[in-house]
Amino acid sequence: MHTDIVLKHDETHRWCLDCHDATNRDFLHLASGERVPFEESYRVCGQCHGEKYRDWRAGVHGRRTGNWNGAKGYLLCAHCHNPHQPRFHALAPKPAPRPPSRQIK
Amino acid sequence: MVTRRLFTTTAAGAAAGMILTACGPKRLYEAPRDKLKARIAEMERKYKEEYGKDVKVSDAGPIPGVHFAYALDISRCIGCRRCVYACVAENNQSRDPQIQWIRVLSMEKEKGVDFSHANAYYQPAEVPEEGHFYIPVGCQQCEDSPCTKVCPTGATWAEKDGIVVIDYDWCIGCRYCMAACPYGARHFNWTEPTIPEGELNPNTHYLGNRPRPKGVVEKCTFCIQRARQGRYPACVEVCPVGARKFGNVLDPNSEIRYIIEHKRVLVLKEELNTVPRFFYFYAT
Numbered sequence: 001m002h003t004d005i006v007l008k009h010d011e012t013h014r015w016c017l018d019c020h021d022a023t024n025r026d027f028l029h030l031a032s033g034e035r036v037p038f039e040e041s042y043r044v045c046g047q048c049h050g051e052k053y054r055d056w057r058a059g060v061h062g063r064r065t066g067n068w069n070g071a072k073g074y075l076l077c078a079h080c081h082n083p084h085q086p087r088f089h090a091l092a093p094k095p096a097p098r099p100p101s102r103q104i105k
Numbered sequence: 106m107v108t109r110r111l112f113t114t115t116a117a118g119a120a121a122g123m124i125l126t127a128c129g130p131k132r133l134y135e136a137p138r139d140k141l142k143a144r145i146a147e148m149e150r151k152y153k154e155e156y157g158k159d160v161k162v163s164d165a166g167p168i169p170g171v172h173f174a175y176a177l178d179i180s181r182c183i184g185c186r187r188c189v190y191a192c193v194a195e196n197n198q199s200r201d202p203q204i205q206w207i208r209v210l211s212m213e214k215e216k217g218v219d220f221s222h223a224n225a226y227y228q229p230a231e232v233p234e235e236g237h238f239y240i241p242v243g244c245q246q247c248e249d250s251p252c253t254k255v256c257p258t259g260a261t262w263a264e265k266d267g268i269v270v271i272d273y274d275w276c277i278g279c280r281y282c283m284a285a286c287p288y289g290a291r292h293f294n295w296t297e298p299t300i301p302e303g304e305l306n307p308n309t310h311y312l313g314n315r316p317r318p319k320g321v322v323e324k325c326t327f328c329i330q331r332a333r334q335g336r337y338p339a340c341v342e343v344c345p346v347g348a349r350k351f352g353n354v355l356d357p358n359s360e361i362r363y364i365i366e367h368k369r370v371l372v373l374k375e376e377l378n379t380v381p382r383f384f385y386f387y388a389t
Contacts, residue, residue, distance in 0.1 A: 069352075069353065088183075093185050097225060
C-alpha cells in the first residue's frame with residue numbers, strides 16, 4: 001500500500017514529487033517539468049545516474065535476454081531496482097559444489 | 106638391431122599417426138554430409154531410447170563473420186551461483202557424480218585477485234558477504250589454447266567462431282587437456298553421467314551439450330547450441346545482476362565491443378599468453 005512506501009533513496013535530499021508528477025499521479029516528471037510516462041521511467045533515473053544510463057543504453061548495465069545478434073529482452077531500471085529503495089537485497093546462494101570424494105561408485 | 110623392414114613399418118605407422126592427429130575438425134567437416142547425418146540420426150534414436158525424449162542434435166557450423174567473446178563484470182557479481190545451476194540444466198551435466206562447468210570463487214577484497222586464497226565452497230546464508238568479491242571461472246575459450254595442443258587424437262580444437270569444442274566420439278579420456286588447462290575448466294566423466302528423468306535438455310549440439318558417455322572430457326562451449334542460433338548463453342540470461350555479457354567482437358555495435366573499448370578489462374593468468382576470449386571487467 002501507499003503508506004507502506006519507505007523512501008531509502010537519498011531520502012535526505014529527495015521527496016515524492018521530485019519524480020512523481022504533482023497533478024497527474026500516472027506520470028513522472030523530469031527536472032525540466034516535462035511529463036514522462038512510467039514506461040520511460042529510465043529518463044527520470046538517467047538525470048542523476050548518467051553514467052549508469054549510458055552503460056545501460058550500450059547494453060553493459062543490466063540484464064539482457066534473447067538474441068545476441070537480434071531481438072533482445074530489455075529490462076528497465078525499475079524492473080530490478082525498487083525506485084524507493086534501489087539497493088539490491090542480499091540473496092541466498094545456491095548450494096556449494098561437493099568437494100571431490102575419494103571413492104568412485 | 107633395426108632391420109630395414111622394422112624401420113619402414115614403424116615409420117609408416119608413425120606417419121599414419123601424425124595424419125590422424127592432424128585431422129581434428131576436418132574429420133567432422135570433411136566427412137560426407139550424408140554420413141554425418143546418418144550418425145546424428147543414429148545418435149538421436151539412441152538418446153530417445155535412453156531418455157524417452159525427442160532429442161535434437163544440431164551440427165550447425167560457425168556463423169561467418171562472427172567471433173564470440175564474453176565479459177563478466179566483477180563489480181556486479183554477487184556469487185549467488187545461479188549461473189552454475191542454469192549451466193548444469195542447459196548443458197546436461199552429470200548430477201551425480203557432480204560436474205559443474207562454472208566454478209564461482211570467493212575472494213577477499215583485501216587480497217585482491219588471488220587464486221591461492223580463493224574459496225569455491227563458501228556457503229553463507231546470504232551473498233554477497235562483507236569484504237568479499239566473486240569471480241566465476243569456466244572455460245576461457247583461449248585463442249592460443251594449451252588444451253587443444255596436447256590432445257593426441259585431435260578430439261578438441263578451436264572453431265572459426267572462437268569456441269573450443271570437443272568431439273566426444275574421438276576423446277579417448279587421456280585427460281592431457283585437463284592437465285594442460287591453466288583454468289581447471291575441463292571436467293572428466295569418471296562414471297556414466299546421471300541426468301534425472303525429464304531434466305534432459307533436448308536442444309543439443311554435436312560438439313556441445315549432447316549427453317556424454319563415460320570416460321570423456323567436457324567443458325563450457327559458450328552454449329554452442331544457443332550461440333549458433335543467435336541466442337545468449339544460459340548463464341547470461343539467468344544472472345540476476347546482469348554481470349554477464351556476450352556477443353560478437355567483430356560487430357562494432359555489440360555490447361562486448363563497447364566493454365572492451367570503454368571499460369577496464371582483464372584476463373585471467375595473462376602471463377601465460379593463452380589469449381582468452383573471456384574478459385573480466387569493472388563497470389564501476
